[in-house]
Amino acid sequence: MGRLRTLTSRTLDLLFPPTCLLCHGEVSRDGTSQLCQECESILRPTRQFSCPRCALSCPAVLVAEEGCHRCRHKRFYFDGVWSLGVYRADLREVVLRLKRPDGEALASYVGAKLAGYVNGQKTFQKPDFVLSVPMFWLRRALRGTNASSSIASAVAASLHVPYREKMLKCCRYKKKQGTLRPSGRRKNVRGAFRLAKGYDIKGSRALLVDDVMTTGATANELSKVLKESGVRQVCVVVVARGSGSESYI
Ligand SMILES: [Zn+2]
Ligand SMILES: [Zn+2]
Structure with a gap:
């Protein structure tokens, strides 16, 4: 059975060679990547230093125990942030x-990469x-x-941990965070989320995943x-950390 399966997958590869999820170029046939070598390098975590508290x-030299120069006076409910880069x-x-309607396979691939990265920290x-x-x-229905x-x-x-998709609820229609200034973003998400009934999560550790974090207002409200x-x-x-106007320069 095993040999037959290998033979079948090789035949399928010959008929439909796997292509890169990003550029549709050729992908190595060893079956470990869904991106070509060049696109794969985009997902390599940045070597640039980032603040362990907010991932900026x-x-x-600008980072002390209580955070970087931008976040040390802010109150965060989350305990740490990781991202692949800026x-x-x-x-x-x-x-x-990956946010496009046809981006689901790419989103899953990036998610697996992200897990591999944090797990090694x-x-x-x-x-x-x-x-x-x-x-x-x-x-969600519209998108x-x-x-x-x-x-x-x-x-x-x-x-190898459960994904609790329905544990958090968004209880009202909000404006898109990306269209608002930092103070507006905090206001926009205040009180927008709640915990669904039936979950006992006292004393647990949660990992919150998103595509981008900019001011951190959404992550902070959910963490609260x-x-x-x-x-x-x-x-x-998060896949990427948006610096917005918070860049150190
Ligand atoms: Zn590619
Ligand atoms: Zn920071």
């Missing part, structure tokens, strides 16, 4: 592509469950997809709901 890319250039393109502790940013039902959910589901599968429900630790993992 900045020189190490939301610009090719990584920004990847995020925009010394300070990372395996969560009890993975969550994504909930979308208001009407917006048909939720990139955050596709990435989170792949992160959970790779870490979780902490107020008794969650012990909330960590955030």
Whole structure:
């Protein structure tokens, strides 16, 4: 059976050679990647130093124990943030592509990469469950997809922990965060989320997954709901960290 399956998959590869999810170029036939070598390098975590508290890319000298120069006076309900890099250039393109209606396979692939990256970090502790940013039902119905959910589901599968898709609810229609200034973003999400009934999460560790984090207002509001429900630790993992006006320059 095993040989037959290998033979069948080889025949299928010959008939329909696998192509890169991003550029449709040729993919190595060893079956470990769904991107060509060049596109694969976009997902390599940045070597630039970033703040462990908010993941803002900045020189190490600007980071103290209580965070970087931008976040040390802010109150965060989450306990740490990881990202593959800064939301610009090719990584920004990847995020925009995985948010498209046909971007689900790419979102899952990026999610698996993200899980591999965080799992290799010394300070990372395996969560009890993975969550994504909930979308208001009407917006989801209109869009048909939720990139955050596709990435989170792949992160959970790779870490072998449950994905609790329905644990958090978005209880009202909000404006898109990207269209608002930082203070407007905080206001826009305040009180917008709640924990669904029937979950006892006291003392647990949660991992919140999203595509991009810019001001952190959404992640912070969701983390607040979780902490107020008794969650012990909330960590955030995003594909890219948007610096917005918060760049250190
Ligand atoms: Zn490619
Ligand atoms: Zn920081």
